[in-house]
Amino acid sequence: MNKGEPLLEVRGVSKRFGGLQALKDVDFSVAEGSIHAIIGPNGAGKSTFLNVLIGLIEPDQGSVTFAGEPIRGLKPYKIIQRGIARVFQTPQIFPGMSLLQNVAIAAVAKRDGQFNTKVLESLGPRHPIVDEAGDLLARVGLGDYLHAAAEHLSRGDKRRLELAVCLVAHPRLLLLDEPTAGMARHDTNRTIDLLKEISETGMTKVVIEHDMHVVFSLAERITVLAQGQVIATGRPEEIRGNPRVQEAYLGGAHAA
Amino acid sequence: MGRSPFAADLIAVGLFAAVVLTMPVWIVWIGGYEALATKIVIWAVFALGFDILLGFTGYLSFGHAAFFGTAAYTTGLCLKHLSADILPAFFITGGVSLVVAFVIGLLTLRRSGIYFSILTLAFAEMLHAAALSILQAYTGGDNGLTMHTKPELLGIRMEGLNVFYLAAIVAILGFFAARQIKRSPFGLMLRAIKENAMRLEYTGVNVWAYKMAAYMISAMYASLAGFLMVVLEPYVATKFLHWSTSGEVVIMSVIGGVNTLIGPMIGAAFMLYFENVIQAFIGEQWRLVLGLVFVLIVIFLPGGFVDGFNRIRRAVGLGGRERHHNVPDAPAPVRENRGDRAARQPGE
Numbered sequence: 329m330n331k332g333e334p335l336l337e338v339r340g341v342s343k344r345f346g347g348l349q350a351l352k353d354v355d356f357s358v359a360e361g362s363i364h365a366i367i368g369p370n371g372a373g374k375s376t377f378l379n380v381l382i383g384l385i386e387p388d389q390g391s392v393t394f395a396g397e398p399i400r401g402l403k404p405y406k407i408i409q410r411g412i413a414r415v416f417q418t419p420q421i422f423p424g425m426s427l428l429q430n431v432a433i434a435a436v437a438k439r440d441g442q443f444n445t446k447v448l449e450s451l452g453p454r455h456p457i458v459d460e461a462g463d464l465l466a467r468v469g470l471g472d473y474l475h476a477a478a479e480h481l482s483r484g485d486k487r488r489l490e491l492a493v494c495l496v497a498h499p500r501l502l503l504l505d506e507p508t509a510g511m512a513r514h515d516t517n518r519t520i521d522l523l524k525e526i527s528e529t530g531m532t533k534v535v536i537e538h539d540m541h542v543v544f545s546l547a548e549r550i551t552v553l554a555q556g557q558v559i560a561t562g563r564p565e566e567i568r569g570n571p572r573v574q575e576a577y578l579g580g581a582h583a584a
Numbered sequence: 585m586g587r588s589p590f591a592a593d594l595i596a597v598g599l600f601a602a603v604v605l606t607m608p609v610w611i612v613w614i615g616g617y618e619a620l621a622t623k624i625v626i627w628a629v630f631a632l633g634f635d636i637l638l639g640f641t642g643y644l645s646f647g648h649a650a651f652f653g654t655a656a657y658t659t660g661l662c663l664k665h666l667s668a669d670i671l672p673a674f675f676i677t678g679g680v681s682l683v684v685a686f687v688i689g690l691l692t693l694r695r696s697g698i699y700f701s702i703l704t705l706a707f708a709e710m711l712h713a714a715a716l717s718i719l720q721a722y723t724g725g726d727n728g729l730t731m732h733t734k735p736e737l738l739g740i741r742m743e744g745l746n747v748f749y750l751a752a753i754v755a756i757l758g759f760f761a762a763r764q765i766k767r768s769p770f771g772l773m774l775r776a777i778k779e780n781a782m783r784l785e786y787t788g789v790n791v792w793a794y795k796m797a798a799y800m801i802s803a804m805y806a807s808l809a810g811f812l813m814v815v816l817e818p819y820v821a822t823k824f825l826h827w828s829t830s831g832e833v834v835i836m837s838v839i840g841g842v843n844t845l846i847g848p849m850i851g852a853a854f855m856l857y858f859e860n861v862i863q864a865f866i867g868e869q870w871r872l873v874l875g876l877v878f879v880l881i882v883i884f885l886p887g888g889f890v891d892g893f894n895r896i897r898r899a900v901g902l903g904g905r906e907r908h909h910n911v912p913d914a915p916a917p918v919r920e921n922r923g924d925r926a927a928r929q930p931g932e
Contacts, residue, residue, distance in 0.1 A: 382786060408788035420786070422779035433776045434787045436769045442790040445797070447761075447768045457769070493787065 335360040335501055335532050341380055341390030343373075343556075350376045351387065352556045358501070358549075363523070363533045365547035367540075367567075369576065373556040374536045375417060378503050381534075382414050383407045395500065405442050413494035417505040417536075419486035421493065423479035427470055430478050430489055431461035431496050438497040461496060468492045468522060484511040488519070495526065502526075504535045508542050520545055544568075552576070593763060600846070601756045608748055615861045618744065619816070623860075624853045625751040626812045629758050631836045631848035633805020636762055638834075639843030640771065641798045642778030643693075646701045646830050647708030650688060651803040653825030654711065655681050655810030660729040660820040661722060668733045670742060670815055677811050678804070685803035686796075693795045696781070705827060712825040723822070731818035747816045754808055755849075762845050765801070774798050806833075839881045841888030850889050 338356040342349070350373045358364045366374050379385040381392060383404040392400040399407050408414075422430050435457045440446065451458060465471055468488045473481070478489055487507060494502060507523070508516040520542060527533060537543045543550065543564070550567040552560045554576040560567055567573055607621040630652060637643050658680045662673035692703040715723040723729055735742045742750070765771040773794045776784045785791050814820055823829060832855065833848075840851025855874075863870040885892050 384786075403790075405785050405788050405790050408786055414786055416786075420780060420783040422776050422783060424779050425775070429772065433772055433784065433789075436772060437784075437788045440769060442788060443793040444769055444773075447765050447770045449769055450764070450767050451769060451772060452767070493783075497788065 333360055334358060335395060336381070336534070337391075337393040338381070339391045339393075341377075341387045341392065343376060343380060343385060343387045349556050351380065354390070354553075354556070354558055356551060356558065356561075358532055358534055360500075360532055361527075361530050362548045363527055363535065363546050365535045365537055365543045365550045366553060367537065367543055367550060368553035371555075372553040374553055375505055376556075377553065378414065378505055378534070378536065381407075381503060382412060408497075409437075409442055411500035412503065413497055413499035413501070414503040415487070415490050415494055415505060415507055417509070419483070419490045421478045421486055421489050424477055426475050427465055427478055427481075427489055427492075428458060428461050428474045431464055431492050432457050434493045435460055435496045461492075464492050464496050465489075468495070469518065484515045487511070491519075491522070498531075500532060502531055502533045504533060504537075506536055506538060508537070508539055516542060593760070596763065597756065597760050600759055601752075604752045604755055605749075607752075608745060614857075615864075616857065618748065620856060620860050622748040622751055622816050623813075624856045625748065625755050626809050626816065627833075627836070627852040627856060628849035629751070629755050629812070630806050630809035630833055631840070631852040632755070632758055632762055632845060633802045633809070634833050634837055635843065635845055635848045636765065636774075636805065637798050637802035638837055639845070639848075640766070640774040640778065641795060643696065643795065643799070644701050644834070645692075645704040645799075645802070646827070646834065647688070647692075647704030647706070648803070648806050648833055649825050649827065649829035650704070650708040650711050651681055651685060651806035652810040652813075652829055652833075653708075653715070653820075653822075654684050655807035656814050656820045656824045657715065657723055657729065659811045659814040660731060660818075663733070663735050663814065663818065664729070664731045668736050670735045670737050670811075673735075674811060677807060681803060681807035682800065685800045685807075689796050689799040689803075693792065693799060705830065708825065708830055709827060712822065712827070715822055715825055723820070726822060728822060729820040731814075733818070735815050735818060742815050747812070750815065751812045754812065758805060758808070759845065759849075766845070770794075770797075835878060837888075839878060839888050841890030844888070844890040847888050847890040854889070 334357045336356070336358040338354060341351055341354045343351040354377065356377075366377065368374055376385060380387050383399070383402055386401065390400070391398060394407070394410060394412065397410075399410065422433065432451060436444065439457065462471070462474055465474055468491055470485060470488055470492065478486065481489060487510070491507065504523075508519050511519060516539065523533065523535075523546060535543070535546060547564055550562065550564055551558055552567060552570075552573050559576055560570050560573050562570070604625060607625070608618045611617070611621045611624075630648070634645070634648055637645055655677045658677040659670075659673045662676050663670070666672055666676075688704070688707045692700055692707065695703060716725055737746075737750070740746060765774075773784070773789060776789075777791060777794060781791050810824060813824070836851035836855050837848040838851070839854060840849065841847025858870065858874055862873075866873055881888060887894075
C-alpha cells in the first residue's frame with residue numbers, strides 16, 4: 329500500500345481549548361504520494377488538526393515532522409513555503425481581485441519565496457506568471473472567467489479557485505478541508521476527478537470530508553477521529569467494516 | 585487595456601507631468617499664486633505616499649504627521665546648524681526618517697484596523713508633545729523653528745520657481761514609482777494584504793514584511809514632503825507634527841479617491857485651493873463649507889473625485905472604470921453590481 333516514506337509524521341499531538349480537549353494524543357502519518365482521508369463526526373477535531381499542521385494553532389504537546397524536519401512552532405508562512413498548501417472549509421480567496429490575480433499571487437509566492445522586492449518587474453498580460461495562472465485556471469475549469477472578480481463566483485467555483493491558488497505552488501502536501509461541501513453532485517464528481525488527476529503527479533493529499541461517496545472514491549487510507557482521538561486508521565474496506573467506527577460515526581450518521 | 589504598460593505609462597505620466605509643470609501658469613488664471621502651486625505639489629507627494637499604504641494595503645494611518653513633521657524638523661535643524669545647502673539636509677533627513685518609520689512601524693504594525701490607526705495617532709501625538717516639551721530647546725517649542733538663511737542647492741538659491749520645479753520633479757518621479765509598484769509582483773502582494781491577509785499568509789507570504797515595506801515607502805514620501813516644505817519656507821511649525829496634519833492627508837485621500845494614486849493628489853490640490861483661494865470669497869465659513877463638501881462626497885461619491893470622473897465617462901458612454909468597493913460594509917447591491925472590472929490584469 330505504501331507508495332513511499334512518510335511525508336508527514338505526527339506524534340502525540342494534544343490540544344486543549346479551556347475545558348475542551350480538542351485533540352488527544354493524535355498519531356498520524358501520511359505516505360508520500362498517497363491520498364489520506366480524515367473522517368469523523370462534527371466537533372471531532374478534524375479542522376483543528378489541519379490547523380495544527382499549518383501552524384495556525386500551536387499544539388500543547390506532540391511533534392509534527394514534514395519531509396524529515398520538525399515544523400511545529402514555525403510561522404505559518406514558513407511551513408507553507410516548505411511545500412504544504414491548504415484549502416479552507418470556507419473558501420479563502422482574494423475577493424476583489426480577478427481570478428488571474430488570485431492565482432498569480434500564489435505563483436509569485438512560490439517563485440520568489442516569503443518576501444520579494446521586485447518592484448521593477450511588471451506583471452503584464454503576457455508575463456509567464458500570468459500565463460501559468462491562466463493555464464491552471466483552465467485546468468480547474470475556470471478558464472472562461474479569468475478577468476472576473478473572484479467574489480462573483482459561486483461557492484463551488486470559489487472552492488475551485490482556492491484549489492487553483494494552492495495547486496499553482498506545486499505543494500508536496502495538499503490539505504483539503506471539505507473540498508466538495510456545497511457542491512452539486514455533478515461538480516463533486518468533477519472535483520474528485522481533478523483531485524485524482526493531480527494525485528497522478530505524485531502530490532500527497534490529506535482530505536477532510538463528510539461525503540462518504542467522496543471519501544471512498546478518493547482515499548487510499550482513512551483515519552477516523554472522534555472526540556479528538558484517533559479511533560481507527562486503515563484502508564477504506566477495513567474502516568467500513570470496523571465496528572467502533574460504525575458506532576462512533578457511520579452508525580451515528582445512520583441514526584440521525 | 586490593449587496598450588502595453590509602457591505606452592500606458594508614457595501617456596499617464598506624460599499627462600501628469602504636463603499638468604504639474606505648467607501649474608504655476610494656470611493656477612494664476614484660476615485665482616491662485618505661484619507659492620500655492622508649490623504647496624499643492626508638496627502635499628500631493630504626501631498624499632501620494634499615503635495612498636501606497638491606505639490604498640494598497642488598506643492600513644489607515646492617523647499619524648503620518650510624525651514623518652512629515654520629523655522630516656521638517658530634521659531638515660530645519662540641518663539647514664540652521666549644518667549648512668544652508670539642502671543636499672546634506674536631504675540625506676540626513678532621509679536617514680532619520682527611515683529609522684523613525686522603522687521604529688514606529690515595528691510597534692504599530694502588530695495590530696490592524698482601528699487599533700493600528702489609534703496606535704499611529706498615539707505615536708504622532710507623542711512626537712508632537714515631545715517637540716513642545718523635552719525637545720523644546722531644539723524645536724523652538726510653540727514658536728517653531730526659524731532659519732535665517734535661504735536654503736541653496738549647490739549654490740543655486742532655492743526660492744520661487746526653483747523650489748516649485750524641485751517639488752514637481754519629486755512628484756513626477758514619485759508618481760511614476762507608485763505606478764510601477766502597483767503593477768509589480770511586490771505591489772500585487774501589497775494589494776493582496778487588503779483583500780485577505782490571512783489567505784496571503786497561508787500562501788507562504790511574510791505579510792508582516794510587506795506591510796512594513798509599504799509603511800516605510802509611504803513614510804518616505806511623507807518625509808520628502810516635509811523636507812520640501814522647509815525648503816519652500818524656512819520655517820518649521822509645530823503644526824507639522826499635529827494630528828490635524830495627519831487628518832488632512834486622510835481627508836485629501838478620501839475626497840480624491842483612495843487607491844487611485846492620482847485621486848489623493850487631486851484631493852490635495854482641492855483642499856489647498858479651497859483653503860487659500862475659495863476662502864477669500866466665502867470668508868469665515870470656509871471650514872464649514874469644506875466640511876459639508878467632505879460629508880457630501882463621503883455619502884454620495886465614496887470613490888471620491890476619480891469615481892465621479894469615471895461615472896461621468898460612463899454616463900456619456902466612454903466606459904470609465906467602475907469603482908472597486910473594497911469596503912467590508914458596502915451594501916450588498918453595490919457589491920453584486922460591480923460590473924465591468926473585468927478586463928484587468930494582475931499588476932495593473
